[in-house]
Amino acid sequence: MDGMAVIQRVQxxxxxxxHPMFSGVGYFIDGAMFGIDFDGLFYVKxxxxxxxxxxQAGWRPYIYRKNxxxxxxxxxxPDDYIxxxxxxxxxxxxxxxxxKHDFQSRLEQKVRPTKLRDLPNMRLSTEILLKQIGITSxxxxxxxxxxxxYVWVRDRLTLDVSERLLFRxxxxxxxxxxxxxxxxxxxxxxxxxxMLSLSPRSECTEQKSS
Numbered sequence: 001m002d003g004m005a006v007i008q009r010v011q012x013x014x015x016x017x018x019h020p021m022f023s024g025v026g027y028f029i030d031g032a033m034f035g036i037d038f039d040g041l042f043y044v045k046x047x048x049x050x051x052x053x054x055x056q057a058g059w060r061p062y063i064y065r066k067n068x069x070x071x072x073x074x075x076x077x078p079d080d081y082i083x084x085x086x087x088x089x090x091x092x093x094x095x096x097x098x099x100k101h102d103f104q105s106r107l108e109q110k111v112r113p114t115k116l117r118d119l120p121n122m123r124l125s126t127e128i129l130l131k132q133i134g135i136t137s138x139x140x141x142x143x144x145x146x147x148x149x150y151v152w153v154r155d156r157l158t159l160d161v162s163e164r165l166l167f168r169x170x171x172x173x174x175x176x177x178x179x180x181x182x183x184x185x186x187x188x189x190x191x192x193x194x195m196l197s198l199s200p201r202s203e204c205t206e207q208k209s210s
Contacts, residue, residue: 001039001041001042001077001080002037002041002042002151003018003025003027003035003036003037003042004037005042005183006031006035006077006088007064009085009088009089009094010085010089011089011094012029012096014029014030014096014202015029015030015182015184016028016029017029017180017182017183018037019179019180020179021033021036022036022038022062022064022072023038023064023065024037024039024043024062025037025038025039027042028180029096029099029100030100031103031105031176031180032096032100032103032104033045033099034092034095034096034099035074035095035102035206035207036062036072036074038062039056041076041077042076042077043061043062043072043074043075043076043077043189044075044077044095045073045074045095045098045099046073046074046075046090046095046098047073047098047102048098049092050095050098050102051073051075053073056097057078059075059076059078059079060076061073061074061075061076062074062076069079075142076198077091081141087115093184098184106119107175113138113140114137114138115128115138116131116135116136116138116141117136118138118172118194119137119138119141119172119173119175120171120175120176120177121169121171121172121177121178122168123170126165126168126169129153129157129165130149130153130154132152132157133149133152133156133157135152140171141169141172141173142173145169145173145192146166146170146172146173146189147196148191148192148196149169149201150165150166150193151193151196151197153165157165159167163186163189164178166189167179167181167186170185170189
């Protein structure tokens with residue numbers, strides 16, 4: 001049973017998104033990753049007691065192979081759960097609750113970055129672009145916002161930049177990987193850029209020429 005079939009079998013309260021992860025498809029709920037879909041099988045995230053339970057029960061872990069073999073803490077759903085909607089729903093609820101708790105804990109443990117280079121998604125090339133338009137600190141980027149910074153990079157530096165830069169900037173500000181923003185948030189950012197692009201560019205022109 002793949003991930004989408006699992007989602008259809010259980011009722012989850014939250015925003016479900018999917019993104020390519022570890023050669024498969026990662027499933028997220030409200031930004032927290034709770035499963036991986038690979039080759040028609042759904043692997044659920046297991047930490048702490050649940051991980052021990054999965055290992056003791058002999059559940060198959062998801063093995064990610066790239067440069068080397070990595071055994072992850074995601075385990076394939078066994079048939080006795082797939083064939084029992086009540087057990088499946090109870091397990092997924094438990095998995096999701098733990099995933100959300102881990103996700104929130106990581107956010108709370110992060111020290112609020114003060115340097116651009118310490119932000120998530122921030123590449124050296126992106127930091128250089130921001131400094132070229134006068135944004136040299138996290139607070140300045142936060143005050144300007146991702147959409148306006150993107151427009152300035154595009155227009156002041158006359159660069160053909162992709163929307164991925166826009167998403168990376170927003171992800172940096174909200175302390176989240178840009179692929180986890182979700183389609184709704186990404187579209188909101190695109191709409192904001194369009195609105196800024198249609199507004200008078202006198203400010204950009206004046207600052208560029210000064």
